[in-house]
Amino acid sequence: xxxRGSFDPRAALAALERNYVxxxxxxxxxxxxxxxxxxxxxxxxxxxxxxxxxxxxxAALGELxxxxxxxxxxxxxxxxxxxxxxxTTEAGALNLIASSTGAANGFVDLRRGASKEDLGGxxxxxxxxxGDLARMAAALGRDRDLARLRELRRIMELEVGRExxxxxxxxxxxxxxxxxxxxxxxxx
Amino acid sequence: xxxxxxxxxxxxxxxxxxAGLSQELLAERxxxxxxxxxxxxxxxxxxxxxxxxxxxxxxxxxxxxxxxxLVARRADRLAELQQLSPERRLERMLARAQAAxxx
Numbered sequence: 001x002x003x004r005g006s007f008d009p010r011a012a013l014a015a016l017e018r019n020y021v022x023x024x025x026x027x028x029x030x031x032x033x034x035x036x037x038x039x040x041x042x043x044x045x046x047x048x049x050x051x052x053x054x055x056x057x058x059a060a061l062g063e064l065x066x067x068x069x070x071x072x073x074x075x076x077x078x079x080x081x082x083x084x085x086x087x088t089t090e091a092g093a094l095n096l097i098a099s100s101t102g103a104a105n106g107f108v109d110l111r112r113g114a115s116k117e118d119l120g121g122x123x124x125x126x127x128x129x130x131g132d133l134a135r136m137a138a139a140l141g142r143d144r145d146l147a148r149l150r151e152l153r154r155i156m157e158l159e160v161g162r163e164x165x166x167x168x169x170x171x172x173x174x175x176x177x178x179x180x181x182x183x184x185x186x187x188x
Numbered sequence: 189x190x191x192x193x194x195x196x197x198x199x200x201x202x203x204x205x206x207a208g209l210s211q212e213l214l215a216e217r218x219x220x221x222x223x224x225x226x227x228x229x230x231x232x233x234x235x236x237x238x239x240x241x242x243x244x245x246x247x248x249x250x251x252x253x254x255x256x257x258l259v260a261r262r263a264d265r266l267a268e269l270q271q272l273s274p275e276r277r278l279e280r281m282l283a284r285a286q287a288a289x290x291x
Contacts, residue, residue: 035269117274
């Protein structure tokens with residue numbers, strides 16, 4: 001594992017997967033995975049805020065060296081109080097976002113359009129759709145978000161225009177979350 | 189959805205959802221039919237520019253239109269990134285972050 005603070009998204013995602021946490025990747029890493037041209041140094045996720053899932057999340061955070069975040073660590077109360085709970089893990093910064101402007105019901109809203117993306121090593125996290133990422137950027141409305149919004153809209157156009165991914169399996173369009181009609185093909 | 193209808197579809201859906209309107213309510217406000225709103229949002233057809241502006245304004249937003257120089261290089265890069273798998277996009281980003289950290 002990387003030294004504390006250095007960004008290792010695969011290690012963070014692997015800990016979440018090992019503990020069967022239900023979550024959607026959002027924020028900078030999600031935009032990068034959808035094809036945005038940016039660099040990010042933290043992982044933003046929108047977890048399902050059920051007691052069982054937050055217990056699993058607490059266990060994953062414990063594995064990532066976050067003190068006081070083992071099972072039963074009171075994450076539910078913290079996420080109910082704060083829009084963003086940020087923690088520093090051995091795999092870098094991790095932001096937990098229960099609900100966001102543009103996705104008021106959090107995980108439930110985002111899961112519909114999200115798709116599982118293959119990141120190698122058996123990692124297949126659920127990543128928010130480009131459309132949902134654009135909606136969140138638009139709703140935040142800061143200058144940097146508006147620049148991202150233009151880029152995300154361009155990506156949506158490109159996603160619809162290109163042949164979608166995922167070897168052999170029926171793919172959904174990341175732009176809309178709807179099933180794609182063309183055969184999947186992409187270079188690796 | 190057709191590539192030439194993506195932008196208007198996303199804009200209408202985004203404006204409607206941010207305004208908290210159903211397709212029916214938006215149809216009422218704009219004097220269009222609900223199936224028409226649904227077709228626009230699905231990207232089956234695109235409204236004219238003037239109609240798009242009317243629909244967005246009916247949701248309480250404006251859509252400023254101004255000419256800006258096209259940043260072709262950035263657009264090309266986005267098109268290239270679309271040809272990579274998410275795994276490769278992640279690797280590329282991590283390599284760039286590492287290179288930036290070494291500078």
